Amino acid sequence: MKIERIEIFVTELPVRVKRIFSSGSYDTGPPQQQLGKPVLVKVYAGGVVGLGQVRAISPGHFVADTTHSMVAAIQEIYGPALIGQDPFDIETITAAFDARLAGNPAARAALDIALYDCMGKAAQLPVHKLIGGCCQPRIPLEWSVSMADDVGVMVAEARRAVEEFGMRVLCIKAADRRGWRQDVKNFETVRRAVGDDVVIGVDPNTGWSLADSLCAIDALRELDLGYIEQPVARRDLEGMAEIRRAARGIPVMADEGLFTLQDAYALARARACDAYCIKLYKIGGLTPARKIAAVAEACEIQLNCGGLAVQSQLEAAAAAHFYAATPQRRMMGAGEFVFGLNTVGPDPLVPATDFVVRDGHVDVPTGPGLGIVVDEAALERHTLRREIVRA
Template identity: 30%
Template sequence: MTGQRITDVKVRSVPFSTDTWLDESRISTPMAPYPVFAERRSSWRGPGGDLVWLYLGTDDPAVFGIGQTRGGRVVEAVLDHLVPLLQHVDTGAPADVAEQLRRAAEPYAAGGAAAMAVSAVELALWDLAARDLGAPLCRLLGGRPGPLPYYVTAAHPSALDDVDDDLLAGAGYVKVPMAYGPADGPARRDDNVERLRAVRRRVPPHVPLAVDCFMSWDVPYAVRFAAATADLDLGWIEEPLPAHDLAGLTELRARLSPVLVAAGEHAFGLDHGLRLLDGRCVDVLQVDVTWCGGLGVARTLGVLAAHRGVTFAPHNAAMHPWALHLLSALGPGVLAEVLVGAGTPAAVPEVADAPGAGTDRRAAGFG
């Protein structure tokens, strides 16, 4: 398929979570063993949490593409390498272009900043290709506009007080981040349990709960927590272990049943996602379309997850329109994540019937 010629490229970084619960609340992280970094993620994250927006323009003002990732100026540096290569590509073939860029980014090693940079370009190309055809992105992927199944992530139990009852009642799960981990001692585990009890009091009894541990727990701690919350209908434990600990995830999955293991948010590239599936490490796969390498990688993993009975629930999907379009094409066994209490409107996620992915140029800062 032959697309448009790219004539304009713009990149901008913006702080994503400065002064919000994401960076300023007490959340258990891999840096929790170090007291100076334990209280706030903003004390150690640097530019890693900053949004990076990418705009690709053509000779036709109505045909453009917008992509997004994270990594701030670190990823911008990789994009400085990749962007000049776009003058030679077919914008109507996003998957082919992504493969070219992955190869060009090999000097930076697999994963991390390289996968994030490729993601931003690939997402922008999908958006551009759909706008060029005058169709919503979901049509190119085999989906259709409309509402999607979802789960709710609350910044804190109190954030649920202002959430519409119908939104909570329709959720597949309601999740809350955990404040403490093994580095904080057994007494703080009780505080985590009470945090989940506070969520249970606010959520309809038919909706199971979930917790996010941001790669900061270990197998014994997770098993003990699951036992202590057996009366709360805990549905899954998310990212309990470091992303590379596949053997630990497999062990934990066997020991936690019927509580599920969710992971994959920090899977950078197809290979990591495949190892999670092939190793039977997860019950819920949570790749991030803006980090993993783009829609091509995410779609492959979503299809394979469906074949293996693994729920596909991309990280932060309700804030990533490209992910919503993909979910509409994957059928049952998918969930979109809806954040509440983070300064974002909370509503049932829906794929719009408009050209492209649905990202507004002005909202992205490219007015």
């Protein structure tokens, strides 16, 4: 079974999604603009076609990849290196990628996910059966609430998540330009609106100083703070460790500080966090996710499955398979990929699906590979750009 060719698609999104967080903006872009749109890859090997899709979320984000850099990396470097390889030789492929072009995790994630989809289809098994089995067939979900100048907008989003979709875990974006006290006010207002039965975490996206973090934790403790995600700069391991000590049992999660296996090791050595936030587009796919998970298990650090997967059933499914293959006791919070489950807009490439939210949860797909069927006519209609890599 050898890889014969790779196709690359930049695809349109029917609903523009714009969000605000401390370190920048999140914008899928206007119609027909490629920047901000997802990249889908098809890997052809021995009569099987593996699919993967990732939306690069820069500009305006801490992960540097863009739509155009993803296409270039796949078309010019990673794609040619894959031709003639066996999709099952994942470590050989990973080593070749490392040698050819460092970084570029979003491009590598799209290909890595497509390879697992290819392997699953060839073996007639769902991806989670290839990476540990089905520990959690029904996955709890988390809704990320965007910052807004008007806290009423935040409350409306939080209430929609809880009342319409049954969410029991929320993450409120923080580090408002008006200061940490405004973040506390926002949190308190949302808490009053959704009640005490909902877990609410806070994510400043590195936007707090150490002093801000210590003050905010003291204030939020009385409001039943569920967890705190990456409050300070990604390289400030000492600051993260001090915040963790001050939190006194409130879990501290590393997100921006975790890109690589080496980052995971450094965070563990510094005792700087209670959980790793695994985002496949940030770390390079399922292959590095499994290695980081092994470090976490050895160091008694829990995992969180992040990444919004906006309007992408394929990206959401990849995250769901990773979550399902992880024992419940090793997970913290819930899966963040809810925006790929037709909540903020439908996936234009998958018009027929049962991979949707039910009472704050989703069932992991059980079909071969990712278990997601893309409508080829819809893909043709929504393609903004197409490239092919051959021998």
